Amino acid sequence: MKVALLQITSSDDPTDNLAVVRTMLAEAVAEGAEFVLTPEVSNCVSTSRTWQNNVLSHEQDDPFLAAIKNDARALGVWVLIGSLGLKTDDADGRFANRSILIDPQGKVVARYDKIHMFDVQVTPEETYRESDGYRPGSQAVVVHTSFATVGLAVCYDVRFPALFRRLAQAGAQIITVPAAFSHVTGAAHWEVLLRARAIETGCFILAPAQTGTHDASRGQARRTFGHSMVISPWGDILADAGDACGITYVDLDLEKVAQARQRVPSLSHDRKFDGP
Numbered sequence: 001m002k003v004a005l006l007q008i009t010s011s012d013d014p015t016d017n018l019a020v021v022r023t024m025l026a027e028a029v030a031e032g033a034e035f036v037l038t039p040e041v042s043n044c045v046s047t048s049r050t051w052q053n054n055v056l057s058h059e060q061d062d063p064f065l066a067a068i069k070n071d072a073r074a075l076g077v078w079v080l081i082g083s084l085g086l087k088t089d090d091a092d093g094r095f096a097n098r099s100i101l102i103d104p105q106g107k108v109v110a111r112y113d114k115i116h117m118f119d120v121q122v123t124p125e126e127t128y129r130e131s132d133g134y135r136p137g138s139q140a141v142v143v144h145t146s147f148a149t150v151g152l153a154v155c156y157d158v159r160f161p162a163l164f165r166r167l168a169q170a171g172a173q174i175i176t177v178p179a180a181f182s183h184v185t186g187a188a189h190w191e192v193l194l195r196a197r198a199i200e201t202g203c204f205i206l207a208p209a210q211t212g213t214h215d216a217s218r219g220q221a222r223r224t225f226g227h228s229m230v231i232s233p234w235g236d237i238l239a240d241a242g243d244a245c246g247i248t249y250v251d252l253d254l255e256k257v258a259q260a261r262q263r264v265p266s267l268s269h270d271r272k273f274d275g276p
Contacts, residue, residue, distance in 0.1 A: 001147050004033035005208040005228040005248040007241045011215040012046035014055055018064045025071055025079065028247050035078040035147065037208040039228070040155050040180040041097065043084045045210060048219030049133045056095060058087045065100065065108075073106030078145065082178020082208055083114065083154050085134075094135040099152050099178060101143060109145070112152035113137025116160055122184045130156070142170045148254055151203070155179040158193045158207075161200055168201035169267055173257045175203045179224075180210040186225025191237070199235040202261040204252055206230055211243050233260035 006024045010017045021038055028036045043064040046052050059065060064084060072079045079102045086096045097114040115138065117131035140163060141152045151167030151174070158164075158177050167175055175197065181190050186209075198205045211226025226243035230250040241248040261267060 001034050001252045001254070002032050003035045003037065003206060003230070003250055003252055004028035004031070005206060005230065005239070005241065006036065006038045007209055007211050007226060007228045007248065008039060008042065008245055009212040009214060010039070010042055010045045010210060012044050012048070012051055012055065012217050014043040014064050017043055018067055022067060022071055024247055025068070025077075026075065028249075029075045029077050031247075031249060033077065033249065035080070037080040037082060037176060037178065037206055039082045039208045039210045040178045041083055041085050041210070042081055045180060045214040045222055045224075046216060046219060047222060048216070051218040052085060052095060052133065053093070056085050056087050059084075059098070062086060069102055069106040069108070072102045072104060076104045078102070078104060078147070080176055080178070082176070088135065090135055092135075095133055096137070097130075097134045097154060099154050099176070101145075101150065101152070103145070110141055110143035110150075110152060112141040112154070113139070114154040114157065115140070115163065116156045118156040122182050126182065126184060128182070140166055142167055142172050144171070148173045151175040153177050155181060158197060161197065164197045164201050164203075165267070168203055172201070172203055173254055174252070175201065175205055177205055177207040178209070179207060180222070181225040183223045183225045186227065190225055190227060191229065194229055194231050195235045195237070198231040198233060200266070202233045202257055202264070202267065204230065204233055204254075204257065209241070211245060233257045
């Protein structure tokens with residue numbers, strides 16, 4: 001199966017970002033891609049909650065999602081919108097960071113709200129409080145598709161191996177990790193975390209990423225690491241997109257999942273233990 005990872009530099013304008021994604025989606029399908037993945041917060045990268053309130057929508061009203069559903073149907077392709085920032089009905093007004101899987105008929109077949117919030121101080125000058133604007137999800141998601149069983153994760157989730165193990169033990173052969181990774185932490189940890197999660201689970205890891213400096217109408221501009229990656233179930237790097245915008249293609253052989261798990265069947269070797 002040929003997959004395509006879109007690496008983009010989303011601004012805080014969902015209309016502009018949609019135009020970029022639609023163009024790249026059509027190009028990827030023309031090149032033979034059957035499954036196309038976009039990064040985290042494909043519709044809007046912004047640090048301003050006020051701005052987000054102005055430009056984001058509820059899922060049922062979201063023009064970005066509606067357009068990609070139509071394109072998936074017209075092009076006959078599976079699409080993972082890595083995530084969208086979406087309004088919710090939460091009393092505190094926080095948004096959802098929601099990953100959405102769309103089938104070739106244009107139907108949403110799975111939704112996953114990012115569980116782990118990026119609340120960190122990377123450097124004295126670079127602090128993130130994702131939970132101030134986004135509410136965490138609570139439900140892990142595995143979906144059985146016509147081509148594979150897919151587990152969904154988003155960005156900071158990659159630091160929580162228990163989630164990935166749960167997805168793999170529930171049958172996932174592919175785990176998606178769309179991201180808008182900090183440039184600082186990306187340079188230090190992105191590759192090794194993705195490879196570790198692949199090795200531990202015997203899954204393909206598909207990780208489309210935001211890259212570069214993101215234009216901001218309000219608030220502080222963000223810089224992300226890029227380096228969209230595909231990792232094999234044995235931990236090999238099958239693709240690394242570097243830091244430029246573009247499309248990365250990889251042909252997946254799902255037999256590699258069974259082979260890796262047969263060689264090291266650690267998913268069936270859990271043991272109960274006491275302490276600490």
